[in-house]
Amino acid sequence: MERITAKYLIETPLEVEAAAQVLAGEQSSGTFVEVPGETAELKRRFAARVESITPLETVTEPAIPGAVSDKRLYHRAMLEVSWSIENFGYNLPVLISTLQGNLYELTQFTGLKLMDLEVPSSFATHFSGPKFGIKGCRQLTGVEERPLIGTIIKPSIGMTPQQTADLVKTLAEAGIDFVKDDELMSASANSSFEDRLDMVTRVINDHADKTGKKVMYAFNITDEIDVMLRRYEKIVASGGTCAMVSLNSVGLAGVKKVCDQGQLAIHGHRNGWGMLNRHPFLGIEFPAYQKLWRLAGVDQIHVNGIQNKFWESDDSVVRSIEACLKPMLGGYSVLPVVSSGQWGGQAPETYRRTQTTDLLYMAGGGIMAHPSGPCGGVVAMRQAWEAAVQGLTVEEAARQYPEFRESVEKFGTRK
Amino acid sequence: MERITAKYLIETPLEVEAAAQVLAGEQSSGTFVEVPGETAELKRRFAARVESITPLETVTEPAIPGAVSDKRLYHRAMLEVSWSIENFGYNLPVLISTLQGNLYELTQFTGLKLMDLEVPSSFATHFSGPKFGIKGCRQLTGVEERPLIGTIIKPSIGMTPQQTADLVKTLAEAGIDFVKDDELMSASANSSFEDRLDMVTRVINDHADKTGKKVMYAFNITDEIDVMLRRYEKIVASGGTCAMVSLNSVGLAGVKKVCDQGQLAIHGHRNGWGMLNRHPFLGIEFPAYQKLWRLAGVDQIHVNGIQNKFWESDDSVVRSIEACLKPMLGGYSVLPVVSSGQWGGQAPETYRRTQTTDLLYMAGGGIMAHPSGPCGGVVAMRQAWEAAVQGLTVEEAARQYPEFRESVEKFGTRK
Numbered sequence: 001m002e003r004i005t006a007k008y009l010i011e012t013p014l015e016v017e018a019a020a021q022v023l024a025g026e027q028s029s030g031t032f033v034e035v036p037g038e039t040a041e042l043k044r045r046f047a048a049r050v051e052s053i054t055p056l057e058t059v060t061e062p063a064i065p066g067a068v069s070d071k072r073l074y075h076r077a078m079l080e081v082s083w084s085i086e087n088f089g090y091n092l093p094v095l096i097s098t099l100q101g102n103l104y105e106l107t108q109f110t111g112l113k114l115m116d117l118e119v120p121s122s123f124a125t126h127f128s129g130p131k132f133g134i135k136g137c138r139q140l141t142g143v144e145e146r147p148l149i150g151t152i153i154k155p156s157i158g159m160t161p162q163q164t165a166d167l168v169k170t171l172a173e174a175g176i177d178f179v180k181d182d183e184l185m186s187a188s189a190n191s192s193f194e195d196r197l198d199m200v201t202r203v204i205n206d207h208a209d210k211t212g213k214k215v216m217y218a219f220n221i222t223d224e225i226d227v228m229l230r231r232y233e234k235i236v237a238s239g240g241t242c243a244m245v246s247l248n249s250v251g252l253a254g255v256k257k258v259c260d261q262g263q264l265a266i267h268g269h270r271n272g273w274g275m276l277n278r279h280p281f282l283g284i285e286f287p288a289y290q291k292l293w294r295l296a297g298v299d300q301i302h303v304n305g306i307q308n309k310f311w312e313s314d315d316s317v318v319r320s321i322e323a324c325l326k327p328m329l330g331g332y333s334v335l336p337v338v339s340s341g342q343w344g345g346q347a348p349e350t351y352r353r354t355q356t357t358d359l360l361y362m363a364g365g366g367i368m369a370h371p372s373g374p375c376g377g378v379v380a381m382r383q384a385w386e387a388a389v390q391g392l393t394v395e396e397a398a399r400q401y402p403e404f405r406e407s408v409e410k411f412g413t414r415k
Numbered sequence: 416m417e418r419i420t421a422k423y424l425i426e427t428p429l430e431v432e433a434a435a436q437v438l439a440g441e442q443s444s445g446t447f448v449e450v451p452g453e454t455a456e457l458k459r460r461f462a463a464r465v466e467s468i469t470p471l472e473t474v475t476e477p478a479i480p481g482a483v484s485d486k487r488l489y490h491r492a493m494l495e496v497s498w499s500i501e502n503f504g505y506n507l508p509v510l511i512s513t514l515q516g517n518l519y520e521l522t523q524f525t526g527l528k529l530m531d532l533e534v535p536s537s538f539a540t541h542f543s544g545p546k547f548g549i550k551g552c553r554q555l556t557g558v559e560e561r562p563l564i565g566t567i568i569k570p571s572i573g574m575t576p577q578q579t580a581d582l583v584k585t586l587a588e589a590g591i592d593f594v595k596d597d598e599l600m601s602a603s604a605n606s607s608f609e610d611r612l613d614m615v616t617r618v619i620n621d622h623a624d625k626t627g628k629k630v631m632y633a634f635n636i637t638d639e640i641d642v643m644l645r646r647y648e649k650i651v652a653s654g655g656t657c658a659m660v661s662l663n664s665v666g667l668a669g670v671k672k673v674c675d676q677g678q679l680a681i682h683g684h685r686n687g688w689g690m691l692n693r694h695p696f697l698g699i700e701f702p703a704y705q706k707l708w709r710l711a712g713v714d715q716i717h718v719n720g721i722q723n724k725f726w727e728s729d730d731s732v733v734r735s736i737e738a739c740l741k742p743m744l745g746g747y748s749v750l751p752v753v754s755s756g757q758w759g760g761q762a763p764e765t766y767r768r769t770q771t772t773d774l775l776y777m778a779g780g781g782i783m784a785h786p787s788g789p790c791g792g793v794v795a796m797r798q799a800w801e802a803a804v805q806g807l808t809v810e811e812a813a814r815q816y817p818e819f820r821e822s823v824e825k826f827g828t829r830k
Contacts, residue, residue, distance in 0.1 A: 027599065028599065029570040029571055029572055029573055037569070037570055037573075037578065038569075042570060042573035043573075046570075046572045046603070064693055064694050065694075065695065066725075066726025066727070067726075085604075086603060087572055087603055088599070088601060088602070088603065089602055091601055091602065091638045091642075092639070093637045093638055093661060093664035093665045094598075094599070094601045094637055094661070096661075096663075096664040096687070097599060097637065097661045097664045098599055100687050101598055101599070101661075101664075101686035102598075102687075103689070104687065104690040104693060105693065105719075105725035105726055105727065106689075107726045154452070154453075155444040155452055155453045155457060155461075156443065156444055157444055157461045157502055158457035158460060158461040159452060163452065167452075183512045183516055184443065184502065184503070184509070184512060184513055184516070186506055188461070188501060188502055188503065188504070189460075189500075189502075189504070190501070220509075222506070222509055222512065223506045223509065223668070224506075224508070224668050224671055224672065225640060225668050225672040226672070227506075228668070246509070246511075246512045246516075248666075249508035249509065249512045250508045250666055250668045251663075251664075251666005251667050251668055251669050251670070252665065252669070253639050253640050253643070253666055253668070253670075254640070254666055254667070254668030254669045254672075255666070255668075256639055256640070257639065257640040257641070257669075269512075271512050272512065272515050272517075273519070274517070275515065275519040275697060275698050275699070276690065276691075278481060278519055278520065279479050279694055279697055280480065282693065282694055304520075309521075309522070310517070310520035310521065311520055311521070
C-alpha cells in the first residue's frame with residue numbers, strides 16, 4: 001500500500017527512539033492509555049511507522065519551552081515517519097492535520113519542524129496541480145529566456161483606481177511583465193475591487209491591443225469563498241490572466257477552490273510565513289510548505305529574495321528556489337516569486353547561485369522609486385538580468401548599463 | 416472612522432518606538448524607500464497608528480533569531496496598533512494579512528506575538544457569528560446546568576463504521592451528550608464518511624426515538640470545500656446536529672463557508688495550534704485567535720484542559736476559557752471544548768478556577784478505558800462535575816461516587 005513520508009527535525013528530552021514512537025502513535029492510532037479496539041491488525045494497517053532516525057547533536061538548553069521533564073539534555077535528530085494512504089486518502093487538509101496536528105504540543109518535544117514530505121505517485125491522478133506553472137506564465141506574458149519582471153503597486157494602500165490604472169499604464173509602457181496588488185490591498189474605502197479591475201484592465205487591454213504585449217496583473221481577490229469566486233469570474237470576463245491569494249490567510253481549502261477554477265494563473269502570497277518558519281525548531285520548512293500549495297494548484301509562490309529586507313538568509317532563499325524548481329511527481333511546475341527589498345542589484349548573485357531565469361523577479365520601491373521613474377526602474381531590472389546571465393558583477397553591469405547604474409547609485413548602498 | 420486595534424508583545428534590538436513605527440509602516444502604506452504617491456493625505460487616512468507602548472524588560476539574548484543588528488540588548492514591550500476600517504473593510508483574510516502578515520519576518524523584531532484584537536461595533540452587522548453557541552448547543556443536546564460530557568472515538572483511526580456505530584450505541588446508552596471523530600479521521604480506507612454517517616446516525620436517531628435524548632455527533636467533514644459542503648448536507652439530511660472542521664488545516668475562508676450554512680453546530684478543532692503558539696515570542700495568543708473563529712461562526716472551539724497531556728500551562732488554559740466566555744460585541748457565544756488527557760479528575764480544579772459549567776468537557780481514553788467500560792466512564796465524568804460544583808476535592812468525590820473512584824484508581828496516578 002502506498003505511503004506518505006514526512007521528514008522532521010526534532011529535539012527531545014527523551015531518547016530519540018522513544019520520542020519518535022510517541023509522534024507516530026499520537027498521529028495515528030494511539031492515545032495516552034491503551035483503549036479497547038486498538039488491535040494488532042488495526043495497528044498493522046493504520047499505525048504510522050518510524051522509517052529512519054538520524055541522530056544529531058545533544059544540547060543543554062531546550063529550543064522551545066514546555067518539556068515533559070526537567071532533564072538537562074535535549075537530543076536532536078532527523079526523523080522520517082510514514083503513514084498509509086489508507087488513513088486519509090486524497091484529503092489535503094486531513095493530511096495536514098496528520099503531519100502537522102497536535103504533535104507540536106507534545107511535551108516529549110522541545111523542538112519540531114516539518115522539513116519535507118513525499119507523496120506517492122497516485123497523488124498525480126487526484127490532484128491536477130498548477131494549471132499554468134512556469135510554462136503557462138511565460139506563455140501568458142510572452143516572456144522567454146529571462147525572468148518575468150514584476151512590481152507591486154505602492155503605496156500598498158490608499159491609491160484610487162484611477163491612480164492605480166495610471167501607474168499601470170506607465171509601467172506597461174515601460175515594458176513591465178507583471179504587476180500585483182499589495183497583500184494589504186483587496187478593497188479599500190477609496191478603491192473598490194470592481195472599479196480597480198475595470199480601470200486597470202482597460203489600460204492593460206488597450207496596451208495589449210496596441211503592442212501585442214499583455215501585462216499580467218495579479219488582482220488580490222483574497223476574501224471569503226463566494227467573494228473570491230465572484231471576483232475571479234470578473235477577472236476572467238475582463239480578459240485578465242491572474243489572481244492573487246494570500247495563502248495562509250485564506251487557507252488551503254479556499255485556495256484550492258480558487259485554483260480549481262483553472263482559468264487564471266494563481267499568484268500565491270505567503271504573508272504570515274515568518275510565524276510558521278522563523279524559529280529553527282518550530283513550524284515548517286519551505287520544501288514541505290511549497291509542496292502542499294503545488295498540490296492545491298498554486299502557479300506562483302513567494303520565496304523571498306537574495307539580500308532581502310527580511311530576516312531570512314540567502315542560503316534559505318536559494319533552497320526555496322531550488323525546491324520550487326524540482327519537479328514533484330514529474331510535474332506540478334510552480335514559478336518562484338523573488339521579492340522583498342529587490343532592486344536588481346541582487347540579480348547577479350541570484351543567478352550565480354541558482355543558475356535559473358525561471359523566476360518572477362519582483363521589485364516594489366526598486367522600480368517605483370528609480371531616479372528616472374518607473375520606466376527607468378523596469379529597464380534597469382531587465383539590464384540587471386542581462387548582466388547576470390552574462391556573468392557580470394554589479395560593478396561591471398553598472399558601467400555597461402546607464403539605468404542600472406542609477407539603481408546602483410540610489411539603492412546600492414542599502415544593506 | 417472606526418478602527419481595528421491589535422495588541423502585540425514584541426522584542427526588538429531597536430528603540431521600541433522606532434520598531435513600532437516600522438510595524439505600522441510595513442503593514443499599511445510604507446515600503447523600504449519612500450515612493451511617489453505616499454502623500455500626507457493618504458497617510459492620514461490609511462496609515463496604521465501606534466496607539467500605545469508599554470515598555471517591558473530588556474534582555475541580552477534574542478527570543479528568536481534574525482535580528483537586524485548584533486546589538487546585545489533586546490527591548491520587550493506591549494504595543495497597541497490600530498488600522499482604519501477603511502483599509503480592508505469586512506474582509507477577515509485581509510484583516511489577518513494586515514495584523515499577521517509579513518511583520519513576523521522583519522529583522523527589526525526578535526519576537527512578535529499577536530496577543531489580542533478589538534474590532535469595531537459595525538462588525539456585528541457584517542458577521543453573524545456562531546449560529547448556535549453555548550445556548551444553541553445546550554438546546555440541541557438538552558443539557559442544562561452542567562458541562563456537556565463528550566468523548567472522542569478511539570482508536571483515532573482504523574475502526575469500521577459498524578464498530579464506530581456500536582461504540583456510539585454503548586456511549587449513548589451510557590448517557591453521553593457528545594461524541595466526535597478524531598481529527599485524524601475523516602474518511603479512511605475502511606470507513607467511508609457516508610457509511611459512518613449512516614450507521615452512526617441510525618444509532619443516534621434510534622436512541623433519540625426511544626429516550627428523547629439526541630447525542631450530538633461531530634462528524635469530521637474536514638476536506639476541500641465541495642466535499643465538506645456535500646458531507647454537511649448529508650449530515651443535515653440524516654438529522655445530525657454537528658460537523659467538525661480542523662480550523663488550521665482548512666483555513667479561514669473554508670471554515671467560514673461551512674459555518675455560513677447555518678444548519679449545524681460547528682465544532683472547531685485547533686490541531687496545529689502548537690505551531691502558532693508554543694513559542695512565547697512568536698505567533699498568536701488564544702484571545703486573538705478565538706475572536707477570528709468566532710467572527711467566522713465557529714460554535715465550539717478547543718481550549719485544551721487543566722493538567723493536560725500537552726505542554727500548555729493551567730494558567731493559559733484558564734485564560735483561554737475566560738476568553739471564550741467573554742462576550743464579543745455583546746455576543747458571538749462560543750462553547751469552550753476542554754480536552755486532552757482529561758478523565759474527570761481535573762473537573763474540581765477546572766471549576767474552582769473558572770466557576771463555569773458552560774463547557775464541553777471531553778475525555779477520550781478517560782471514558783473509553785474506564786475499568787467498568789465506557790458506561791462507567793460517562794457516569795464517572797458526570798459525577799466529577801457534580802462533585803466539582805459542590806466544591807468537593809478529588810479525594811472527597813472519590814469517596815462519594817463509586818464510578819469516579821474507579822477513574823481515580825486507574826488514571827489518578829497519571830500526572
